[in-house]
Amino acid sequence: MKDPFPFDPAATDQILEWTARRIADGPDPKHGAQAFAALEPILGGSITADGIGGDAAFDLFTNTIVPSTRPFGHPTSLSFVASAPSRAALSFDAALGAAGIFAGNWDGGAGAIHAENQALRWIADLASWGDSAGGVFVAGGTLGNLSALHAAREWHRRIHGRRDRRAILCSSEAHSSIAAVARIMDVEVILVPADALGRMSGEAAKAHLDDHVFAIVANGGATNCGAVDDIAGLADLAAAHGLWLHVDGAYGGAALADPVIRPAFEGIEKADSLIVDPHKWLFAPYDSCALIYRDAGHGAAAHGQQAVYLDTVDKTHWNPSDYALHLTRRARGLPLWYALATHGTRAYTQAIAATREVAEEIAQGIAAIEGLDLLLGPQLTVILFRPKDMSEDAMIAWAEGHRRSGALLCLPTRWRGEMVFRLCIVNPQTDPDAVLETLKTLMP
Ligand SMILES: Cc1ncc(COP(=O)(O)O)c(C=O)c1O
CATH class of the missing domain: 3.40.640.10 (Type I PLP-dependent aspartate aminotransferase-like (Major domain))
Structure with missing residues (x-):
C-alpha cells in the first residue's frame, strides 16, 4: 500500500522552525483562554474525511490553539503553581x-x-x-x-x-x-x-x-x-x-x-x-x-x-x-x-535559591507598600497579601485586567475564609521590581 500518511518534509521544517522560534522567544503573556463560542467557529469541523492539509492544521495550532492557552511558562505567571521550563529541557x-x-x-x-x-x-x-x-x-x-x-x-x-x-x-x-x-x-x-x-x-x-x-x-x-x-x-x-x-x-x-x-x-x-x-x-x-x-x-x-x-x-x-x-x-x-x-546540579541549586530570593524581595516590597497587608510568606516561594479596603469584586477585576494585559497573572485565593491575593514564584527570571510596580496599581 502506498503510504497513507505521506511525508511532507516542508511541513516538518515548518514545525521545527516554529518550535525553535518558540523555544527562543517563550510564550506571549497576553495569551489566554478563549470562550467556546470563539473557538468553535475556527476549530470545530477541523477533522474532515479528506483532511485540511498540514499547512492549514498547523496554522490553526499557531494562530488559534496556542494563543488560547495560558502562558504558564512566562515569568509573569505567578498563580497556581506555574512552570518555568528551561530552554534546554524544552528543546530536548x-x-x-x-x-x-x-x-x-x-x-x-x-x-x-x-x-x-x-x-x-x-x-x-x-x-x-x-x-x-x-x-x-x-x-x-x-x-x-x-x-x-x-x-x-x-x-x-x-x-x-x-x-x-x-x-x-x-x-x-x-x-x-x-x-x-x-x-x-x-x-x-x-x-x-x-x-x-x-x-x-x-x-x-x-x-x-x-x-x-x-x-x-x-x-x-x-x-x-x-x-x-x-x-x-x-x-x-x-x-x-x-x-x-x-x-x-x-x-x-x-x-x-x-x-x-x-x-x-x-x-x-x-x-x-x-x-x-x-x-x-x-x-x-x-x-x-x-x-x-x-x-x-x-x-x-x-x-x-x-x-x-x-x-x-x-x-x-x-x-x-x-x-x-x-x-x-x-x-x-x-x-x-x-x-x-x-x-549540572549546581545550576539547579542556584536557580532554586534565586527563585527564593525573588520571592523574598517581592514580600519585602509588599510589606513596604502602604495599603497592602503582607499576611504570610514567603513560605518557600508563596506569598499571601491583601489590599486594605478593596472589595472582592474589585480584587477579581484588578486580577483580570492585569492577566489580560500580560503584566501579571496574580489571582485571588482564600486564606482563613478571607479573599487574598496569592503569588507563587517558580521562575528565577521573574522581575521583582516589575511585579511590585504592578502591585502598586492596587492603591487608589
Ligand atoms: C502540593 C501539590 N500536590 C499535588 C499537586 C497535583 O499535581 P499535578 O497537578 O501535577 O497532578 C499539586 C499541583 O499543584 C500540588 O501543588
Whole structure:
C-alpha cells in the first residue's frame, strides 16, 4: 500500500522552525483562554474525511490553539503553581517526541530508563535516601500521590495483616489531589487543622490519629500557603504506629536542592515515599512527576501488571511500569535528565535559591507598600497579601485586567475564609521590581 500518511518534509521544517522560534522567544503573556463560542467557529469541523492539509492544521495550532492557552511558562505567571521550563529541557523534549521511545519497561526503553533513573537518584540523594530508593516519572502529582498511597496501603496490609485500615491522615492544607485519591481508593481523609502558618505538627497529627489510619501525608510545600509540615515529628509518629509517611513535594520538593531551605525538610530521610513535579519548580516541561519510594521494593510489590502477553518482559531489569499505575509511558523524566546533565546540579541549586530570593524581595516590597497587608510568606516561594479596603469584586477585576494585559497573572485565593491575593514564584527570571510596580496599581 502506498503510504497513507505521506511525508511532507516542508511541513516538518515548518514545525521545527516554529518550535525553535518558540523555544527562543517563550510564550506571549497576553495569551489566554478563549470562550467556546470563539473557538468553535475556527476549530470545530477541523477533522474532515479528506483532511485540511498540514499547512492549514498547523496554522490553526499557531494562530488559534496556542494563543488560547495560558502562558504558564512566562515569568509573569505567578498563580497556581506555574512552570518555568528551561530552554534546554524544552528543546530536548521536542527531540524526545521524535525518538518515539516506549519507556514502560526495560526491553522497550533501557537507555532512557537508565538515564531517567539518574535524575531520580539526584532527588533521592537530596532526600538522603540510600541505594534501595527508586521509582518512576508519572504524568503529574495527582497520579504520583495515588500510586504512592496505593503502595502504602498494600505495604500496610502486608506488614500488619490487616485490611480494615481505611484512612489517610493529612493537614487541612493538603492538596486537593489527596481527597481525589482517597475517593478513588475509597478511603477516608482525616484532616488535621493546620496552624497559623498552614503547617501540621507531629503533635497535632497525633491528636487526630485513630486506629484506621494506614498512611500520613506530609506537605512538602502546601500549594495555597507554601508550608512545609513538621516532617520529623510526623516521621516519628508514623514509626511509632507502624504507618507509612508520604511527602507531597509536588511543588516544594524542589527546595530540597536549596541548602537554605533544606533544614525545613528535616526528617524526610525517614519518609517512605516522595513526589516532586519537575514541571513545577524543577524547570522541566509538562508533564512529569518524580515518584520515589525510599524502598523501591514496596512500590513494586503494589504495582505492576501481569498477563500472558507480558510474560516475555524481562523482569530482571528496572521496569517503570512496576512502580505506578500505568503501563505504556513516554520517558517523561528525560527532559529533566538532559537539562541536569547539561547544566549540572549546581545550576539547579542556584536557580532554586534565586527563585527564593525573588520571592523574598517581592514580600519585602509588599510589606513596604502602604495599603497592602503582607499576611504570610514567603513560605518557600508563596506569598499571601491583601489590599486594605478593596472589595472582592474589585480584587477579581484588578486580577483580570492585569492577566489580560500580560503584566501579571496574580489571582485571588482564600486564606482563613478571607479573599487574598496569592503569588507563587517558580521562575528565577521573574522581575521583582516589575511585579511590585504592578502591585502598586492596587492603591487608589
Ligand atoms: C502540593 C501539590 N500536590 C499535588 C499537586 C497535583 O499535581 P499535578 O497537578 O501535577 O497532578 C499539586 C499541583 O499543584 C500540588 O501543588
